[in-house]
Amino acid sequence: xxxxxxxxxxxxxxxxxxxxxxxxxxxxxxxxxxxxxxxxxxxxxxxxxxxxxxxxxxxxxxxxxxxxxxxxxxxxxxxxxxxxxxxxxxxxxxxxxxxxxxx
Amino acid sequence: xxxxxxxxxxxxxxxxxxxxxxxxxxxxxxxxxxxxxxxxxxxxxxxxxxxxxxxxxxxxxxxxxxxxxxxxxxxxxxxxxxxxxxxxxxxxxxxxxxxxxxxxxxxxxxxxxxxxxxxxxxxxxxxxxxxxxxxxxxxxxxxxxxxxxxxxxxxxxxxxxxxxxxxxxxxxxxxxxxxxxxxxxxxxxxxxxxxxxxxxxxxxxxxxxxxxxxxxxxxxxxxxxxxxxxxxxxxxxxxxxxxxxxxxxxxxxxxxxxxxxxxxxxxxxxxxxxxxxxxxxxxxxxxxxxxxxxxxxxxxxxxxxxxxxx
Amino acid sequence: xxxxxxxxxxxxxxxxxxxxxxxxxxxxxxxxxxxxxxxxxxxxxxxxxxxxxxxxxxxxxxxxxxxxxxxxxxxxxxxxxxxxxxxxxxxxxxxxxxxxxxxxxxxxxxxxxxxxxxxxxxxxxxxxxxxxxxxxxxxxxxxxxxxxxxxxxxxxxxxxxxxxxxxxxxxxxxxxxxxxxxxxxxxxxxxxxxxxxxxxxxxxxxxxxxxxxxxxxxxxxxxxxxxxxxxxxxxxxxxxxxxxxxxxxxxxxxxxxxxxxxxxxxxxxxxxxxxxxxxxxxxxxxxxxx
Numbered sequence: 077x078x079x080x081x082x083x084x085x086x087x088x089x090x091x092x093x094x095x096x097x098x099x100x101x102x103x104x105x106x107x108x109x110x111x112x113x114x115x116x117x118x119x120x121x122x123x124x125x126x127x128x129x130x131x132x133x134x135x136x137x138x139x140x141x142x143x144x145x146x147x148x149x150x151x152x153x154x155x156x157x158x159x160x161x162x163x164x165x166x167x168x169x170x171x172x173x174x175x176x177x178x179x
Numbered sequence: 180x181x182x183x184x185x186x187x188x189x190x191x192x193x194x195x196x197x198x199x200x201x202x203x204x205x206x207x208x209x210x211x212x213x214x215x216x217x218x219x220x221x222x223x224x225x226x227x228x229x230x231x232x233x234x235x236x237x238x239x240x241x242x243x244x245x246x247x248x249x250x251x252x253x254x255x256x257x258x259x260x261x262x263x264x265x266x267x268x269x270x271x272x273x274x275x276x277x278x279x280x281x282x283x284x285x286x287x288x289x290x291x292x293x294x295x296x297x298x299x300x301x302x303x304x305x306x307x308x309x310x311x312x313x314x315x316x317x318x319x320x321x322x323x324x325x326x327x328x329x330x331x332x333x334x335x336x337x338x339x340x341x342x343x344x345x346x347x348x349x350x351x352x353x354x355x356x357x358x359x360x361x362x363x364x365x366x367x368x369x370x371x372x373x374x375x376x377x378x379x380x381x382x383x384x385x386x387x388x389x390x391x392x393x394x395x396x397x398x399x400x401x402x403x404x405x406x407x408x409x410x411x412x413x414x415x416x417x418x419x420x421x422x423x424x425x426x427x428x429x430x431x432x433x434x435x436x437x438x439x440x441x442x443x444x445x446x447x448x449x450x451x452x453x454x455x456x457x458x459x460x461x462x463x464x465x466x467x468x469x470x471x472x473x474x475x476x477x478x479x480x481x482x483x484x485x486x487x488x489x
Numbered sequence: 490x491x492x493x494x495x496x497x498x499x500x501x502x503x504x505x506x507x508x509x510x511x512x513x514x515x516x517x518x519x520x521x522x523x524x525x526x527x528x529x530x531x532x533x534x535x536x537x538x539x540x541x542x543x544x545x546x547x548x549x550x551x552x553x554x555x556x557x558x559x560x561x562x563x564x565x566x567x568x569x570x571x572x573x574x575x576x577x578x579x580x581x582x583x584x585x586x587x588x589x590x591x592x593x594x595x596x597x598x599x600x601x602x603x604x605x606x607x608x609x610x611x612x613x614x615x616x617x618x619x620x621x622x623x624x625x626x627x628x629x630x631x632x633x634x635x636x637x638x639x640x641x642x643x644x645x646x647x648x649x650x651x652x653x654x655x656x657x658x659x660x661x662x663x664x665x666x667x668x669x670x671x672x673x674x675x676x677x678x679x680x681x682x683x684x685x686x687x688x689x690x691x692x693x694x695x696x697x698x699x700x701x702x703x704x705x706x707x708x709x710x711x712x713x714x715x716x717x718x719x720x721x722x723x724x725x726x727x728x729x730x731x732x733x734x735x736x737x738x739x740x741x742x743x744x745x746x747x748x749x750x751x752x753x754x755x756x757x758x759x760x761x762x763x764x765x766x767x768x769x770x771x772x773x774x775x776x777x778x779x
Contacts, residue, residue, distance in 0.1 A: 161719070249575070
């Protein structure tokens with residue numbers, strides 16, 4: 077999942093989380109496929125950020141999946157001998173990979 | 180009284196002014212900007228504030244005033260406003276500028292000194308404030324109730340009572356008991372400040388009894404919020420083992436060992452609009468009846484007298 | 490020789506006056522305070538996302554002046570007892586970082602992330618007051634801010650040491666200063682009259698074994714710190730996930746199933762926090778361009 081500016085939203089993207097108005101009401105539900113009409117509505121409500129499935133927007137300077145995974149390895153490099161942390165590392169890496177895929 | 184916060188460039192202009200005051204034992208703390216002045220008030224409150232109406236930018240004087248008068252613990256700090264010319268006084272809204280005295284420039288240092296001493300004396304005289312909670316006492320309370328009765332609008336006169344307070348005091352000591360009283364005072368004041376600032380009043384009868392007056396339509400939200408906030412904060416004042424047990428054993432007023440529940444609040448409400456009250460005494464009599472019933476209920480509750488609920 | 494240097498550091502750290510907040514947070518709170526419809530609750534929500542303001546509020550409510558020394562250990566209660574006006578005054582009197590340094594945003598994110606994990610863990614473990622634990626989690630690294638503000642030169646040296654010798658910051662702190670940020674945080678909390686429920690977990694978050702009464706809370710923060718570093722949310726002064734204390738792990742008693750669920754819940758909650766973080770940085774950027 078990725079958090080993007082509503083400005084970056086494009087047709088075909090799928091909402092990863094509900095879009096809420098400032099007073100907590102649901103504008104569009106998770107799983108909605110974005111159309112131009114829906115995007116307009118979101119922008120009109122002054123909502124700046126939305127969450128979409130996958131990783132459709134390439135942010136400048138953002139790391140690739142490979143880089144992210146390497147970072148995680150490095151982070152855990154000094155606690156390789158600690159079983160719970162090995163498990164956690166594995167899980168985090170799995171979730172990272174899964175998060176980049178669009179369902 | 181020793182420490183005076185002086186907010187403004189030109190108040191203590193000449194060195195003689197300073198010397199005169201310092202010789203009399205006052206410590207002058209000169210602040211030129213809002214940020215430092217408010218920091219001082221928050222962290223190490225002075226005994227008095229002397230403030231220029233033109234202090235800082237724009238809304239600074241009111242913000243500074245609010246930092247002092249907007250807090251229970253500090254409302255007794257006298258504030259003297261310095262104004263540049265008499266014209267400025269004409270348009271001043273004294274409700275907004277809730278100061279205790281003012282001076283028009285130019286003035287001699289002796290005048291300033293005299294006003295400072297007057298402010299100190301007045302603070303001691305005027306308030307029947309409870310020394311612990313700093314809230315108004317009986318005289319002010321009765322006056323406020325009479326005012327509510329005489330008003331055209333309907334008000335809720337609400338009596339707060341802390342349930343199981345005596346066993347709490349017995350078990351944990353008076354110092355802890357005092358902390359609880361202070362806690363309830365602050366909760367009540369802060370809730371009313373936020374939800375019902377206009378036309379409200381909060382007083383401390385003494386011990387664990389408080390009275391507050393709000394407009395009729397505010398009674399429900401205010402009571403509910405006070406009770407909710409109490410539930411959140413209360414646990415900080417009760418040790419873990421007793422919290423878990425949910426009760427403890429202490430001697431009651433007759434000296435018998437009884438099981439007591441934990442601290443809770445009971446609020447008894449009487450609406451002025453539903454009755455033809457003439458005298459404040461009638462309100463407290465009716466409130467006693469309501470109190471009798473609401474205290475019987477488990478936990479924290481509020482109850483409005485039945486006739487008011489038509 | 491070492492002793493006098495250490496006591497010099499102690500003195501400087503204890504007297505820390507200036508604890509700056511992120512300008513974006515102050516900007517947001519100032520706007521909220523000026524809006525007559527803003528409630529204390531709404532302000533409280535924003536404040537609960539800033540470790541510096543939270544620490545200041547706790548210090549204030551536990552001061553002798555307000556009358557509750559060493560009693561108040563949760564942010565919620567502090568806000569209820571202090572009230573709107575005092576909070577407004579606090580915002581006015583807060584200083585901000587002169588420049589937005591990336592280090593400060595990282596620490597802010599890390600503190601916030603840690604509070605989130607603490608909250609998830611505390612609720613799962615059925616702790617009696619989860620809010621207390623997340624409050625402690627929010628301010629656990631306050632010692633780092635003190636070191637940075639009061640011992641600027643030493644702080645630069647520490648950074649250099651970490652970079653050149655590839656050692657964790659906590660090791661560098663112990664070597665150069667003779668104390669680490671956890672200990673410093675504990676002193677500060679104590680000097681601010683915070684209750685033991687907060688002081689101990691802060692002081693012992695790298696070594697929960699040392700905690701006397703609050704071993705569980707210290708362990709929760711210890712583990713949350715590790716998890717949030719593992720997730721890479723808000724980078725620390727060094728990149729490495731710190732070692733896990735055996736005591737803490739045993740006390741927490743988590744199964745792999747628990748870990749899966751915790752990770753899921755934490756990532757879920759962090760999304761909302763990330764949105765807030767972006768918002769705050771945007772506030773700052775718009776402030777900088779005006």
